Amino acid sequence: MKHLADAPMGDQAGPASVDDQAQKLARIHRAFKTLSAGNHTLLHASDEQALLQDMCRVIVESGGYRQAVVGYAEHDQEKTIRWVGAADTDMTYLETLHFTWADTESGRTGMGTAIRTGEPCVGRHILTDPAYAYPAYDRVREEAIKTGFALVTAAFPLRIDGEVIGALAMAAAEPDDFDEEEVQLLSELADDLAYGIANLRIREKHREAEATIARLAYYEALTGLPNRTFLLECLEEAMQEAKQHHHALALLHLHVGRFHEINKVLGYRSGDQLLQELGRRLELAVKENETLAHVGEAEFALLLPATSAEHAIQRAQRLTAILHDPVEVSGLMVDASVNIGIALFPGHATTPEALLRRANSAMREARPTHGGYAMYTGGQEELHARRLALMGDLRHAIEHNQLLLYCQPKVDIASRRVCGAEALVRWEHPVHGMISTSEFIPLAEQAGLITPLTNWVLESAFSQSYAWHEAGLDWPLAVNLSAHDLRDPDLVERIRGLFATWGIRPELMQFELTESALMEDPASALETLTDLKQLGTRLYIDDFGTGYSSLGYLQKLPVDYIKIDQSFVMPMTVSNDSAVIVRTTIELGHNLDMKIVAEGVESQAHWDSLAALGCDVAQGYHISKPMPAEQFRNWETNWA
Numbered sequence: 141m142k143h144l145a146d147a148p149m150g151d152q153a154g155p156a157s158v159d160d161q162a163q164k165l166a167r168i169h170r171a172f173k174t175l176s177a178g179n180h181t182l183l184h185a186s187d188e189q190a191l192l193q194d195m196c197r198v199i200v201e202s203g204g205y206r207q208a209v210v211g212y213a214e215h216d217q218e219k220t221i222r223w224v225g226a227a228d229t230d231m232t233y234l235e236t237l238h239f240t241w242a243d244t245e246s247g248r249t250g251m252g253t254a255i256r257t258g259e260p261c262v263g264r265h266i267l268t269d270p271a272y273a274y275p276a277y278d279r280v281r282e283e284a285i286k287t288g289f290a291l292v293t294a295a296f297p298l299r300i301d302g303e304v305i306g307a308l309a310m311a312a313a314e315p316d317d318f319d320e321e322e323v324q325l326l327s328e329l330a331d332d333l334a335y336g337i338a339n340l341r342i343r344e345k346h347r348e349a350e351a352t353i354a355r356l357a358y359y360e361a362l363t364g365l366p367n368r369t370f371l372l373e374c375l376e377e378a379m380q381e382a383k384q385h386h387h388a389l390a391l392l393h394l395h396v397g398r399f400h401e402i403n404k405v406l407g408y409r410s411g412d413q414l415l416q417e418l419g420r421r422l423e424l425a426v427k428e429n430e431t432l433a434h435v436g437e438a439e440f441a442l443l444l445p446a447t448s449a450e451h452a453i454q455r456a457q458r459l460t461a462i463l464h465d466p467v468e469v470s471g472l473m474v475d476a477s478v479n480i481g482i483a484l485f486p487g488h489a490t491t492p493e494a495l496l497r498r499a500n501s502a503m504r505e506a507r508p509t510h511g512g513y514a515m516y517t518g519g520q521e522e523l524h525a526r527r528l529a530l531m532g533d534l535r536h537a538i539e540h541n542q543l544l545l546y547c548q549p550k551v552d553i554a555s556r557r558v559c560g561a562e563a564l565v566r567w568e569h570p571v572h573g574m575i576s577t578s579e580f581i582p583l584a585e586q587a588g589l590i591t592p593l594t595n596w597v598l599e600s601a602f603s604q605s606y607a608w609h610e611a612g613l614d615w616p617l618a619v620n621l622s623a624h625d626l627r628d629p630d631l632v633e634r635i636r637g638l639f640a641t642w643g644i645r646p647e648l649m650q651f652e653l654t655e656s657a658l659m660e661d662p663a664s665a666l667e668t669l670t671d672l673k674q675l676g677t678r679l680y681i682d683d684f685g686t687g688y689s690s691l692g693y694l695q696k697l698p699v700d701y702i703k704i705d706q707s708f709v710m711p712m713t714v715s716n717d718s719a720v721i722v723r724t725t726i727e728l729g730h731n732l733d734m735k736i737v738a739e740g741v742e743s744q745a746h747w748d749s750l751a752a753l754g755c756d757v758a759q760g761y762h763i764s765k766p767m768p769a770e771q772f773r774n775w776e777t778n779w780a
Contacts, residue, residue, distance in 0.1 A: 171325035174203030192225030254295035296330035363419035375492035390452035393499035479506035646676030706740025
């Protein structure tokens with residue numbers, strides 16, 4: 141094997157002849173010409189594969205070399221050479237030879253040696269070099285004999301960031317080709333080619349990075365669907381086209397119900413699986429000229445160009461049917477209810493943002509009983525804006541102690557004496573006046589304010605109970621706890637801390653939990669009730685009869701009172717069915733050693749009927765409406 145130092149440099153025994161000098165100059169000129177043509181190719185290259193092919197071509201066409209090839213070093217077990225560029229050489233044939241750059245007999249070709257050693261390998265004679273004596277190279281030798289040329293080869297490593305990625309090899313016709321000066325110029329050409337490859341790869345990485353950034357800017361990673369930004373730009377274009385052609389378009393806004401519940405119960409990965417499956421189903425239902433986007437955590441939108449209200453409703457109905465089938469998530473079949481809102485351009489909005497908002501507002505009005513979809517009708521967006529504003533105001537009211545504690549009395553029916561009160565929260569807004577609990581409690585749930593709101597009520601109730609006790613009035617005060625509160629791992633410790641802070645007796649604080657809240661997670665609820673009971677407090681099941689609890693479960697609960705829901709108490713004087721339910725509940729509670737509280741006592745007739753049935757405690761407007769806590773003492777004096 142010959143390396144650069146072994147390359148023939150002409151007759152060194154005496155002065156070179158004029159012919160030798162002429163041939164030498166011709167070879168140098170050829171190398172310069174090749175280098176110049178190669179640099180020109182580098183300047184205009186925009187693609188790596190095209191650069192390699194063009195470089196091989198100019199080496200043959202402009203430089204006059206017989207052949208030129210580029211091979212890349214594969215780092216597989218056999219250390220294969222992969223052919224990526226060639227001129228005047230059949231690449232398909234080369235691939236059949238299985239060239240290698242391993243340190244084996246078959247890997248000692250010029251190309252293999254240059255890659256392995258990182259040094260130029262020149263002066264290899266194909267007809268006489270043992271490295272080409274293998275039967276696999278018979279065709280190479282036959283081609284050399286046929287053309288009458290010796291085919292001397294030279295191979296130059298291609299190095300990028302210190303690593304040899306492959307080699308550039310070429311063949312010349314004369315044994316004296318590739319002298320020292322020529323090799324230096326061709327080595328420079330190989331270095332330039334390596335630089336060009338590196339530069340193109342950097343540019344390609346930049347293009348890929350830009351494409352990635354663009355994709356992140358316009359596509360949602362979880363589902364791979366276009367995002368809100370992409371949709372708004374499409375909407376802008378679609379609206380312009382709709383104006384020009386005087387037609388309408390529709391936007392459908394889809395919301396996946398129970399998504400947060402699935403996240404809490406099954407985990408976020410399950411929620412992701414649900415969205416991915418629903419996204420796939422929607423993609424299959426989308427037509428070529430429509431745009432589907434993932435515009436929120438659990439929200440999708442579908443742009444329907446050149447469509448009518450009737451057609452938009454039909455599409456909403458079809459999508460509801462497509463998404464109706466359960467989705468398998470974490471081995472469970474989950475029903476994912478989807479609500480769809482519809483808004484139309486130009487009737488409902490004339491800008492992309494407004495159309496999306498109004499489709500979203502319509503979606504909030506969609507109900508399963510009405511097909512799961514709703515058309516925007518006006519006013520919905522304003523209502524949603526009011527809700528958002530009230531959420532912020534409610535947070536401020538909680539943080540700045542601007543809520544009001546109200547109390548509704550409970551009276552022992554047999555003695556007519558006040559036996560306690562239920563603590564209730566009220567909110568008097570500085571602008572809108574008194575906000576009903578039916579409005580601001582759901583707002584608190586949507587805004588994640590249930591825990592702060594419960595904490596405010598607990599603090600206020602303990603403070604009020606302490607004030608009554610200091611005044612010699614030991615009226616128990618009951619606080620309502622929601623299903624969300626029962627899931628709060630800090631609830632019991634927080635209550636324990638309040639008992640320590642105010643130093644009041646446990647029996648002066650009571651807690652009411654609705655039957656439906658208990659049934660959301662019976663096992664967890666039972667554990668929380670047991671912990672509360674161990675503090676020495678009294679516990680109520682509120683709204684009894686509406687939560688579908690079993691008698692077996694009721695027996696396990698460490699509760700002291702059952703509150704019969706007012707929906708049974710209020711009609712009991714005119715409905716025999718309601719009267720039977722009330723009587724049965726009283727008997728059941730007493731048999732379980734529990735006391736019974738009747739809610740919704742609105743008249744003396746209610747009072748008398750409940751007294752006849754042996755009910756223990758009454759609560760309702762016949763006794764008193766809820767009142768500010770500071771008025772309770774005066775009321776009690778007058779009641780007596």
